[in-house]
Amino acid sequence: MTSLDRIMTDLPRLNPGEVWLAGAGPGDPAHLTLLTLSGLGQADAVVHDALIDPRVLGLARAGAELIPAGKRGGKPSAVQADITAQLIALARAGRRVLRLKGGDPFMFGRGGEEAFTLAAQGVRFRIVPGLTSGLASMAASLIPLTLRGVNQAVVLATGHGADRADGMDWAALARLDQPIVLYMAMTNLASITAALMAGGLNGATPAAAIASATLAEQRILVTDLAQLAERVTIEGIAAPAIIVIGQVVASRARLLELLPALEAMAR
Structure with a gap:
């Protein structure tokens, strides 16, 4: 086993009923963190922003449900309340949920709002930092x-x-x-x-x-x-x-x- 294999094996597990608010970095998959990569390989459902590179989504495990939840200025966009409600519903259904955001989830990405709502609803979550654009x-x-x-x-x-x-x-x-x-x-x-x-x-x-x-x-x-x-x-x-x-x-x-x-x- 290589050192990288050991690191990946020792990373936290995304558990059923849990949501990870993860950053996908600035665009190129080369800038993903190992923890976000691990989350992609574990998630049952990936609720993702509109600007996530298709190559990043392609790293999700086989069978994972990819759910668009993009917000684009001046264009038809998902309503934030609906996005958060969907995260809660997926978690309560026992799914392992990755909420994948461009850049870092806490940098102008509404990750803080989602974290507060998940916490208020008793849904377990983890913040996975990303490289902000x-x-x-x-x-x-x-x-x-x-x-x-x-x-x-x-x-x-x-x-x-x-x-x-x-x-x-x-x-x-x-x-x-x-x-x-x-x-x-x-x-x-x-x-x-x-x-x-x-x-x-x-x-x-x-x-x-x-x-x-x-x-x-x-x-x-x-x-x-x-x-x-x-x-x-x-x-x-x-x-x-x-x-x-x-x-x-x-x-x-x-x-x-x-x-x-x-x-x-x-x-």
Whole structure:
């Protein structure tokens, strides 16, 4: 038995009547955690988000029921209350349930809401962390999200609901002058960038949009804050995409300049 076999054998068991709220990572199956992989191999029912890569779902055990429960902005979506009710019903029927979410279940994925409801209903559950797309997309794009001498913090925020009166105080984020990583921001990107500049963030601040991070179709657009919304439209960058705004974005170009020299050294 290999060391990996021993690790997999020693992982927790997904028991009948139990729900695992698991993260599937940023997209590519290579970024699954071992515990999520184990859950896929044990579950009787996999209740999954819309953006889960088919290759990930293909790792579910033979005979597992695959149940779509995706929520997509601006498109017909499952109602959250119905999703949670289905998790409870499946668990009470004695099924081993994997609730599979993109990224990490507690990062803008409503995993917290589901956990509270499961707990209130007496359903056993486990949280299985995943690699959140807001961080993974930066690494996959050669953007070091923290860099000594450049930044001391990172802001993770959602652009969903940014057009509401009770939404984010973008001026306050602008004053921090630290990198801002935005999830679900494509619909409101123009108003968000305008609010950040109105709050004092320089329009020349480097910015990037990363679509389909870690997948073969990944696209990376690098520009500045003032032009970001317009360039995204012109280039046809569409969701799912992560937005990052901050001086760390400029590091990508410097790393790309060094790559030819590294490749020459390897030959």
